[in-house]
Amino acid sequence: MARAARAPRTSRATGDVLVRAVNITKAFHGNEVLKGIDLTVHGGEVVCLLGPSGSGKTTFLRCINLLESIDGGRIWVDGELMGYREDEKGQLHTLGDKQIAAQRREIGMVFQRFNLFPHKTALENVIEAPTQVKGISKSKAKERAVELLASVGLADKPAAYPGALSGGQQQRVAIARALAMDPKLMLFDEPTSALDPELVGEVLRVMRQLADTGMTMIVVTHEMEFAREVADHVVFMDAGVVCEEGPPDEVLGNPKNERTRSFLRRMHNAEERDAATADDVPDTGLEGVGLPPA
Numbered sequence: 667m668a669r670a671a672r673a674p675r676t677s678r679a680t681g682d683v684l685v686r687a688v689n690i691t692k693a694f695h696g697n698e699v700l701k702g703i704d705l706t707v708h709g710g711e712v713v714c715l716l717g718p719s720g721s722g723k724t725t726f727l728r729c730i731n732l733l734e735s736i737d738g739g740r741i742w743v744d745g746e747l748m749g750y751r752e753d754e755k756g757q758l759h760t761l762g763d764k765q766i767a768a769q770r771r772e773i774g775m776v777f778q779r780f781n782l783f784p785h786k787t788a789l790e791n792v793i794e795a796p797t798q799v800k801g802i803s804k805s806k807a808k809e810r811a812v813e814l815l816a817s818v819g820l821a822d823k824p825a826a827y828p829g830a831l832s833g834g835q836q837q838r839v840a841i842a843r844a845l846a847m848d849p850k851l852m853l854f855d856e857p858t859s860a861l862d863p864e865l866v867g868e869v870l871r872v873m874r875q876l877a878d879t880g881m882t883m884i885v886v887t888h889e890m891e892f893a894r895e896v897a898d899h900v901v902f903m904d905a906g907v908v909c910e911e912g913p914p915d916e917v918l919g920n921p922k923n924e925r926t927r928s929f930l931r932r933m934h935n936a937e938e939r940d941a942a943t944a945d946d947v948p949d950t951g952l953e954g955v956g957l958p959p960a
């Protein structure tokens with residue numbers, strides 16, 4: 667399913683706008699961290715959100731799925747105004763908890779640190795929300811969970827507890843768990859940055875496959891290769907504003923904004939440093955016997 671690197675790519679967009687965020691502002695204790703963010707995502711598109719630490723990427727994702735309230739602007743997902751009802755005079759009224767919960771159900775989120783229930787097996791983690799929140803029968807939910815675990819390459823792990831799974835496997839369970847709610851939109855917040863380097867690829871592969879099924883995805887990531895190959899659209903954020911956006915080849919290959927350029931330079935240097943460090947690791951012969959290298 668992996669696309670050849672740099673293969674010509676046509677946009678997956680179906681034409682319909684699925685997410686529209688207009689002039690989103692958000693402050694924490696007077697510190698404005700989102701300063702008027704606009705974003706449009708079409709159905710089936712993969713948008714990668716890049717930017718330095720503290721630029722507001724996580725906050726923006728959390729605003730989309732109502733984990734944070736916004737101070738200004740509006741967000742629509744599939745035509746529904748998120749978090750508010752607008753009256754005839756254009757006044758906004760906060761939705762009640764039930765309505766907010768209903769809107770949130772339509773959006774899957776995958777976090778950096780998996781957030782699985784440690785005392786539940788992989789299968790139990792996946793069926794939790796469909797049975798508890800959607801009222802789906804346990805047997806139906808199990809059937810679907812088995813399929814979903816197979817689709818993320820974990821057909822043999824339904825009975826495993828998170829503690830017995832690698833980080834990459836746990837993250838794939840987390841993806842299956844989010845998909846079990848049949849979301850319209852999937853949000854990923856640095857899904858591979860807590861993983862050991864050798865486990866990153868398996869999670870990105872699952873995300874790529876998901877993109878190829880037509881899922882609409884907004885992905886905060888520092889994986890430049892992934893962004894280059896999988897994103898239809900790349901958005902670069904810095905200090906609470908969108909500095910630059912466009913097709914990956916343009917934003918990553920020929921950035922126009924100085925802040926984008928300097929960020930990409932830093933990322934590139936860090937990658938080269940990591941590669942050099944990996945080459946420097948002495949072969950102690952201790953790997954595989956449970957001992958740390960000397």
Ligand SMILES: Nc1ncnc2c1ncn2[C@@H]1O[C@H](COP(=O)(O)OP(=O)(O)OP(=O)(O)O)[C@@H](O)[C@H]1O
Nearest residue numbers: 694695699717718719720721722723724725726856
């Ligand atoms: N709950 C909060 N209370 C106070 N400040 C917050 C809160 N959440 C985020 N911030 C601040 O908002 C700013 C943006 O944070 P955010 O986590 O959105 O950045 P980010 O781009 O996701 O960074 P990173 O790449 O490190 O994850 C930071 O200055 C952060 O300290």
Ligand SMILES: [Mg+2]
Nearest residue numbers: 723724725855
């Ligand atoms: Mg973040």
